[in-house]
Amino acid sequence: MRVIVDRLSKTYRDRSGQELVALEGIGLTVEPEEFVAILGPSGCGKSTLLNIIAGLLPATSGGVFFEGQRRPGLPLTATVFQEFALFPWRTVEANVAFGLEELGLPPGERRARVGRCIAMTGLEGFERRYPHQLSGGMRQRVGIARALAVEPAVLLMDEPFSALDAQTRTLMMEELLAIWERTRTAILYVTHNIQEAVYMADRVVVLSRRPGRVLDVVPVELKRPRVETQLGEPAFVHAVDRIWSLIKVEAKQAILEPQP
Amino acid sequence: MSGPERIAVEDRTRFLERHEHRLLRAMALVGLIVLWEVVTRAGWVRPLFLPAPSAVLEELLAMARSGLLGVHLWASLTRLLWGFGAGAAAGVSVGVAIGFFSRAEAVGQPLIAATFPIPKIALLSLLILWLGIGEASKVTVIALGVFFPMAINTYAGVRQADSLLIRAAVSFGAERWSVIRKVIVPSALPMIFAGLKLGAGTALLLLVAAEMIGAESGIGFLVLQSGNLNETTQLMVGLVVLSALGVLSSWSLNWLERLAIPWRHT
Numbered sequence: 011m012r013v014i015v016d017r018l019s020k021t022y023r024d025r026s027g028q029e030l031v032a033l034e035g036i037g038l039t040v041e042p043e044e045f046v047a048i049l050g051p052s053g054c055g056k057s058t059l060l061n062i063i064a065g066l067l068p069a070t071s072g073g074v075f076f077e078g079q080r081r082p083g084l085p086l087t088a089t090v091f092q093e094f095a096l097f098p099w100r101t102v103e104a105n106v107a108f109g110l111e112e113l114g115l116p117p118g119e120r121r122a123r124v125g126r127c128i129a130m131t132g133l134e135g136f137e138r139r140y141p142h143q144l145s146g147g148m149r150q151r152v153g154i155a156r157a158l159a160v161e162p163a164v165l166l167m168d169e170p171f172s173a174l175d176a177q178t179r180t181l182m183m184e185e186l187l188a189i190w191e192r193t194r195t196a197i198l199y200v201t202h203n204i205q206e207a208v209y210m211a212d213r214v215v216v217l218s219r220r221p222g223r224v225l226d227v228v229p230v231e232l233k234r235p236r237v238e239t240q241l242g243e244p245a246f247v248h249a250v251d252r253i254w255s256l257i258k259v260e261a262k263q264a265i266l267e268p269q270p
Numbered sequence: 271m272s273g274p275e276r277i278a279v280e281d282r283t284r285f286l287e288r289h290e291h292r293l294l295r296a297m298a299l300v301g302l303i304v305l306w307e308v309v310t311r312a313g314w315v316r317p318l319f320l321p322a323p324s325a326v327l328e329e330l331l332a333m334a335r336s337g338l339l340g341v342h343l344w345a346s347l348t349r350l351l352w353g354f355g356a357g358a359a360a361g362v363s364v365g366v367a368i369g370f371f372s373r374a375e376a377v378g379q380p381l382i383a384a385t386f387p388i389p390k391i392a393l394l395s396l397l398i399l400w401l402g403i404g405e406a407s408k409v410t411v412i413a414l415g416v417f418f419p420m421a422i423n424t425y426a427g428v429r430q431a432d433s434l435l436i437r438a439a440v441s442f443g444a445e446r447w448s449v450i451r452k453v454i455v456p457s458a459l460p461m462i463f464a465g466l467k468l469g470a471g472t473a474l475l476l477l478v479a480a481e482m483i484g485a486e487s488g489i490g491f492l493v494l495q496s497g498n499l500n501e502t503t504q505l506m507v508g509l510v511v512l513s514a515l516g517v518l519s520s521w522s523l524n525w526l527e528r529l530a531i532p533w534r535h536t
Contacts, residue, residue, distance in 0.1 A: 066437050088442065089441045095435055097439075097452070097456070099533045108442050108444075108452075109443060113443060140532075140533040141533075142533065
């Protein structure tokens, strides 16, 4: 299915009645099988946007639509959270099964799908572990497996690897790309890391600082499947430079501003 | 000519280290009992005030053989288990309700705040007036004593539930009851067990108090009656049994907790 975000705005109002415009007139689309990154400096409302698309936060105006043939019994979105958000009282396999329980899948099919997703994310042998017994990288694999298991129309990823160390992050990016090559699930990937966005996505939606607006949508002209050696290619460097010049000034301002 | 001075770095945190001291641990209780035995054997204290531990043990065995201890223990245990079970179940239900539903919180919180400070023993007279001198008033006062710490702890546990996990559950299609069952209650379990342990102490206290006020059986009754009759050895047996009940309940709650919260202990 196609995701359409149409003139979406979000205004927060704090207790004293002061308004804070987080997002203003956001428009974007994600095509089926497409990998789209949303990139912006801190405080640009990236996570807010993702939460609205996931139905976890109401928009102030505008809306989010899904167009196309809806497959019965399958959810529109599934989210991979930055802080993993695994249920500590559930083992790896029970975490992966969570969404399938809520979908009301019969136990046999549930087990089969859980097994498939655990294999795909490299979690075999860890099925009976609890999240606290896993490293950060393994925990986020569980987060990804849990989201893939429900076979969403679009996979929403909110800075999924930013809590990991640099080496683990690089490895996890490779694995996510490999998974995407196999499943071809559309992905909307929020990040503040330009290289990461360009390396992974077909298109990069660049947001401005508060209020978050779409500054530009930068297409990435790199062949698939992506490999590390492409990081030196002119197309890669060019896209990174273009995005950096778009947000450099705003990123500098972000440093100076006090935290809200 | 000597070279430059060399200063070896020493571990400066050594005085902060803590050890298990297993021997000391075992000796503490044994030592107390031995000292107690010596003091009474030597005749420094009259048995009327402090009978020897050996005499207490002898009496305990005699009471167990005659069936007297069994009668009292059974009466107390029944009250304790009914009261504790009812109070805990009600407390958890109310705690979850006021923690999750804002309307229930609006109604329940002021009511609990107003009634919680009343010492439950003070309610016993009223309960006897309402329910009679029989088992109902005793079980109810124990249930009330357990209810409050359970409700308050469960409420706190529910409020502390990680909102990220709740949102994650919702994002995977969970609705109200699913969220309560699969996120709220498991997050509150550690606090629920803390409440159970608090409640167990309160339950024992209220059990003895209720049995002292109007009962013909039970360990509390045994203690009161023995005191009145200057049967100090029997009184001590009652105290030993109460101590054992307390230790036993705390052990079984710890065991249950490990069983119910495996993700914390593995």
